[in-house]
Amino acid sequence: MTDSNPQQSPDAASSGSEARDREVVPKGGGLMRSGLIVSTMTMLSRVLGLARDVVIAALFGAGQGADAFFVAFKVPNFLRRLFAEGAFNQAFVPVLSEYATQRTRAEVRELLDAVAGSLAAVLLLLTALAMLAAPWLVWLFAPGFGRDPAKLALTADMLRLTFPYLLLISLTAFAGSVLNTWNRFAVPAFTPVLLNLSLIGSALLLTPMMSEPALALAWGVVIAGAAQLLFQVPFLARLGLLPRPWPSFAHEGVRRILRLMAPALFGVSVSQVNLLLDTVLASLLAAGSVSWLYYSDRLVELPLGVFGIAIGTVILPALSKRHAEQSGDHFARMLDWAIRAVLLLGMPAALALAVLAEPLLITLFHYGAMTDQDIAMAAMSLRAYAFGLVAFMLIKVLAPGFFARQDTRTPVKVGIIAMVANMVFNLLLIWPLAHAGLALATSLSAFLNAGLLGHLLRKQGVLHFQPGWGRYAVQLLGGCAVMGLGLAWLAPDWQAWLDWPLWRRVGWLAGLVVAGAGAYFAWLAAFGVRLRHFRMTG
Template identity: 50%
Template sequence: MSKKLIKSGLIVSVMTLISRVLGLVRDVVIANVMGTGIMADVFLFANKIPNFLRRLFAEGAFAQAFVPVLSEYQVKDELHAEQEQSKNNHDETRLLIAQVSGTLGVIVTLVTLFGMIASPLFVMLFGFGWFIEWFDDAPGGEKFTLASNLLSITFPYLWFISFTALSGAVLNTMGRFAVAAFTPVLLNVAIISMAIYGAPYTQSPAHALAWGVFLGGLIQFLFQIPFLYKSGMLVKPKWAWHSEGVSKIRKLIIPALFGVSVTQINLLLDTLIASFLITGSISWLYYADRLLEFPLGLFGIGIATVVLPSLSKLHSKNNPIEFNATLDWGLKVVSLFGWPALAGLMVLAQPIIMVLFMRGEFSQQDVIQVSMALFAYLSGLLSFMFIKILAPGYYARQDTKTPVKIGIIAMVANMVFNLMLAPFFGYVGLAIATTMSATLNAWLLYRGLKAKGVYELSLSTITFIGKLILSAMVMALVVYQLSSDFDVWLTMGFFEQVQQLTLCIFAGVASYLVMIVLLGIRFSDFKVISK
């Protein structure tokens, strides 16, 4: 089991790395073309709404509800094949996929059509500050009109990505993680291509990027179909609202909408409040969030992707010991990579932002503004990662009621924190509030698992994490000594900046590895996950 998990985790992480690198390239292109002005704020807003709904209908709540039920059906098919001494033909699993895809398809189609037609309503709801400016004919009112137009173009992305997530969940459950992990690369390629080659043929760079989102969704959807066919899981969708499998998923998905999407809801609340703040606030938060998402997606989401199917099958087979050990393994792995990522980004935030984005319309002042938001987000990096590992501990056991209660508490806390901090710290206050609510969310998730006797941090795991924190602190000190002051970085040419940054990163990684070895951490600590 451990070797299989490690191999799967590496596959997902490598594919995710490719996607995240291209994601950074995409953000570099966006920063160069639009900077952090009105057009950038509007496009990032129009892209955020379908992405939020994607988390609800696709990769987030739906996946958390669908994967455990799908795993249960696969176990049934395997047991049936053993009893009949025949080849496993996945009859029950194929039927479930047909029923879910048909039912989900009707719902998502209606939501997508409504979103395209009612895009001004969504802009008014989540960008109310822009609506007021438009209604009063105040300066900046054009944001509302442009956002409504762009949102009608990006909204179909929801339809494409919902089915992409469905097929990805099926392939992941079958142990074919590479396909689903690679798929997001295609979205980034589409957006980058449209930004570079499509802008001359559209009304504005923002329109070109919006069409890039549309095409990216379509290409991702088409890409996975051959792999489903090869796996024997490409089935004809059918409406089955009242079928056993769909009914079970329905009951799980409604509370999961809150439980797994709290972070996204919090980010939307940030966007709503940011629409009342100075121009650039949404863009500064976006670029800071993108840098945070690099380690979070690479390690947190990557490990969580392979942990959920494993936990679901262990629960179906009534194996609580390995269930506990798998959660422990997940937390150890994200801690191994999370703490040095936190330390390194804290020390090198401004040089990294400078090297990646400071060109074209992206100014020196933007570097400072983004770094302030990034500092706030980074303080919650491990909380975000732990949520990705702890939440599947509930969903794998088909318990979605507990996470929804925790999610509501965290969301309300975030709203309170926003109102407390935004008047004094502006957009940075929004980032601090998101971090505080995520930390609360992670703590409550852990406390709930501990109270149910599902999982508890052992003294050895706490000691292990303590050693990682100490190693990351030493790494931060080494990098700080090697790094130059901000003013000195500004005087360097681009290639000199890259050279200096590379030196700092390699020195940091080397010092971290030396420290963890000196403190007695070995690869064997991650090999055995069963007790």
């Protein structure tokens, strides 16, 4: 008769203890569901971001204070995207996913402590040096400001205030990467809302207290950085993953992350380098050029963040897990799904931005100090950026195909080619098209970047296009044609919008957006596109 309650053998006990100690990452859920969560939170953030820009445009227009702030904020924000959300995120998430899948919980905690401490140490030193060298950084990133000593001094003062944001937001990105790896996408996606609320509040409340009104915006950036970091701390603690930072550059995981980061700096963040080059060259053009590019870029960032970055955010940890599990077929299907998803929404968004450029800019920004000329100039660069929107989105979902496999060298080669091409396009287009030429150059180089990434993924046998692409292309192109023709026919001449009150502008714009989206999705539904076709498990 067998014992119904046998004693556990030492080997079995040891195995059970090891299993309990091993870090368990929640199984990936539906990628579309996760993408919708991130998209919803990102949409909230982007809408508030537009509200923020409406406030800034009304209070500061495209004048000296606005130009100074945009440069002072762009420098740490550029480095944030380059390091925190670019190279660091793409190097850290695959290593963390591997640790979480194959190592014990104690090893994962040790990795988090070492990475948090090392990251903070480097950023503290970088921040201190940047604050000391603020005037030289302004010369580097906006050399045209050197012609106006007052503008240069104001920008340097703002940069000293805004640069600590890099330290705070990089640690925030570290926390967000951990949460995303554990499938907690909503919290990191909601966090940028705090930046926009802080800037809106500072612009409205602190501006009257400042000797230089635009300094209120710089203070708002610092407040936002602290708020975003503190917001994520309780959620890390709830997972038992709140690190105790301690620098350890000798840690095996930290060394691997550093090796992956070096080439990744030139990988996924190439588009940010190109945008920064636009700012440098725009500072040499007519006054207001920096602001025109900024306002048009902000509109392109809305669909890019809601669709492209959202899909890229959820797909990187999912791809990293599939690579760790050596599930090549699932990996390839995920990439194909991501491309289809961004095209589904990216193509009509790009077309709508081009057709409705002036109405969008007028409705959002034509108040206070913003002039009719500013609208016309910003519309030119908006159309040029809209041309490259699909390419910007494709980069966000194709680059993770390399980073998830811990291959950062291939994207760096592509990035260098695209960056050199962007410089050539800039020189060719800046003279005939001024600031709009800079935006068009960025779009052209983005297409080159995305095309090379896709080609190399296929060449490496990682990306396999699934059946049905021919039919899908016809469905998308037909829907875009119907939507574009409908918007062009329905929209009144943009000059008429200049004299309309706010309620009429908003009403017309909302009606056009609903009509355009309705026509597009009605066409897709009529020709067989269904939501179930986009279901994909992580």
